[in-house]
Amino acid sequence: MSAQLIDGIALSQKLRAEIAARAAVLTAKGKQPGLAVILVGDDPASHVYVRNKVKGCEDAGFYSLKEQYPADLSEAALLERIAALNADPKIHGILVQMPLPKHINPHKVIEAISTTKDVDGYSVLSAGELMTGLEGFRPCTPYGCMKLIESTGVDLKGKHAVVIGRSNTVGKPMGLLLLQANATVTICHSGTPDLGVFTRQADVVVAAVGRRNVLTADMVKPGAIVIDVGMNRNDEGKLCGDVDFAGVKEVASHITPVPGGVGPMTITMLLMNTVEAAERA
Numbered sequence: 351m352s353a354q355l356i357d358g359i360a361l362s363q364k365l366r367a368e369i370a371a372r373a374a375v376l377t378a379k380g381k382q383p384g385l386a387v388i389l390v391g392d393d394p395a396s397h398v399y400v401r402n403k404v405k406g407c408e409d410a411g412f413y414s415l416k417e418q419y420p421a422d423l424s425e426a427a428l429l430e431r432i433a434a435l436n437a438d439p440k441i442h443g444i445l446v447q448m449p450l451p452k453h454i455n456p457h458k459v460i461e462a463i464s465t466t467k468d469v470d471g472y473s474v475l476s477a478g479e480l481m482t483g484l485e486g487f488r489p490c491t492p493y494g495c496m497k498l499i500e501s502t503g504v505d506l507k508g509k510h511a512v513v514i515g516r517s518n519t520v521g522k523p524m525g526l527l528l529l530q531a532n533a534t535v536t537i538c539h540s541g542t543p544d545l546g547v548f549t550r551q552a553d554v555v556v557a558a559v560g561r562r563n564v565l566t567a568d569m570v571k572p573g574a575i576v577i578d579v580g581m582n583r584n585d586e587g588k589l590c591g592d593v594d595f596a597g598v599k600e601v602a603s604h605i606t607p608v609p610g611g612v613g614p615m616t617i618t619m620l621l622m623n624t625v626e627a628a629e630r631a
């Protein structure tokens with residue numbers, strides 16, 4: 351039996367139509383949602399993501415401001431720009447594309463963004479809000495994963511969810527969001543001795559490691575939901591996730607593809623957080 355595909359492009363389209371409708375209401379009231387996107391340096395992938403974010407804003411009827419700086423921009427200059435955007439009433443969300451050049455401390459930059467405009471949900475305060483279940487911005491990738499799981503119609507209450515990966519931007523917030531949805535959560539990582547022992551017990555597996563074939567068919571319980579956050583290249587240079595898709599789709603009930611799964615949802619949830627920021631402003 352082959353798993354049902356969880357289509358991140360189709361779900362994104364549906365959610366983006368809802369976001370555009372919310373933006374139109376705000377614009378009619380003279381409060382068009384505005385997002386500032388800052389790109390430092392010339393990482394080719396970052397250029398593509400930033401372009402897609404700006405295009406997403408245009409399609410949703412947002413005001414967007416793209417600021418692009420050379421790789422040698424000083425940390426002080428970047429912090430100065432963020433301070434100006436914090437004070438700009440047309441801007442409801444500020445996003446600094448990661449990764450930043452090595453000489454810039456990403457923590458300082460994230461903490462410089464006003465909490466009310468932290469639409470990436472990366473700040474310590476946003477993390478605390480998530481931890482305590484308070485209203486706040488959820489990091490876009492795990493937030494998107496939750497929407498993908500929700501779209502299967504499976505109730506997470508009492509289910510065992512295993513997250514592979516413990517990054518601050520995906521693994522840890524993912525675990526907290528699953529916990530908030532009443533799942534029993536296990537977070538595995540590079541120090542977990544036998545990953546399969548955990549994943550074989552899971553009703554939901556979220557793989558967020560950044561390494562190919564971390565999850566293979568023999569490690570998955572029949573009928574599990576599998577969410578693949580990975581973005582890697584295979585030997586032919588083709589984009590692939592952390593999951594052995596061909597094998598796992600024969601065991602899982604639902605599975606996200608790469609590309610076309612989690613990736614598009616990351617930008618959709620950024621737009622969702624931005625319209626939310628404008629509504630709250």
Ligand SMILES: Nc1nc2c(c(=O)[nH]1)N[C@@H](CN(C=O)c1ccc(C(=O)N[C@@H](CCC(=O)O)C(=O)O)cc1)CN2
Pocket residue numbers: 399445446447448449470490491589608609610611612613614615616617
């Ligand atoms: N400030 C941030 N920086 C970064 C984030 C983030 O959420 N905030 N996430 C990633 C990059 N990213 C968005 O910024 C992102 C990555 C991938 C995709 C996507 O749509 N991927 C496609 C495939 C694209 C391809 O062909 O290369 C897919 O999976 O279908 C969107 C956004 C790091 N930086």
